[in-house]
Amino acid sequence: MPDGQKRTRKWLAYCKSRDAQFCVDCMLLSGPETISDKWIRQAYSDWGHATKDIGLHESSPEHHCCEVGRFTYINESRVDDRLLQISHKSATRNRRVVYVSIKCLKYLCSEMTAVRGHASHDGKFRHLFRKFAKFYATSAAYIEMLSNSRDHEYIRKPEINIRSPLNIRRLLIQNERYGC
Numbered sequence: 001m002p003d004g005q006k007r008t009r010k011w012l013a014y015c016k017s018r019d020a021q022f023c024v025d026c027m028l029l030s031g032p033e034t035i036s037d038k039w040i041r042q043a044y045s046d047w048g049h050a051t052k053d054i055g056l057h058e059s060s061p062e063h064h065c066c067e068v069g070r071f072t073y074i075n076e077s078r079v080d081d082r083l084l085q086i087s088h089k090s091a092t093r094n095r096r097v098v099y100v101s102i103k104c105l106k107y108l109c110s111e112m113t114a115v116r117g118h119a120s121h122d123g124k125f126r127h128l129f130r131k132f133a134k135f136y137a138t139s140a141a142y143i144e145m146l147s148n149s150r151d152h153e154y155i156r157k158p159e160i161n162i163r164s165p166l167n168i169r170r171l172l173i174q175n176e177r178y179g180c
Helices: 024-029 047-058 061-074 079-110 124-133 137-151 165-177
Strands: 012-015 020-023
Touching (some): 024 061, 079 137, 079 165
8 A cells, every 4th residue: 555554455366477466356257348357358567556546446336246246155145045035034024014913903803893993094903003013023113114104205115004904904804704
């Protein structure tokens, strides 16, 4: 480094016969159309500007993609496996929220009580759901997520609102159909 510091770069390789440097990550993992061709095929041999150009190459988006590829290869992790894990966690959370919704509906049906109130934001079901959410962390987090999406414009609404009137009707129909 220009200030005398030494820094280890695992991606940087030196070729003695050509007296030049290569980027191993980009050489192995970049596509056919890459911007940093001087670090892959031509080799980098401009020793006067090496410290500046190494920093520029290190901060390039192409190099970052190749570093991520090397990191996932070394750790033997795959992106699709990680996405599958996230999907399973999301499905498990949603199942727990649906479970609480079903418990609320079963109670209201057993008491022959109306599910909805005069407005969409009140009613026995929503009130009971909030009470059950005190005992189920996933339901409490779901309520908080819904309130945050209403309060802030920049937070994305959920694709499916489990507590919507349409979904509650669907749960009631399933409950009636299977005699639960």
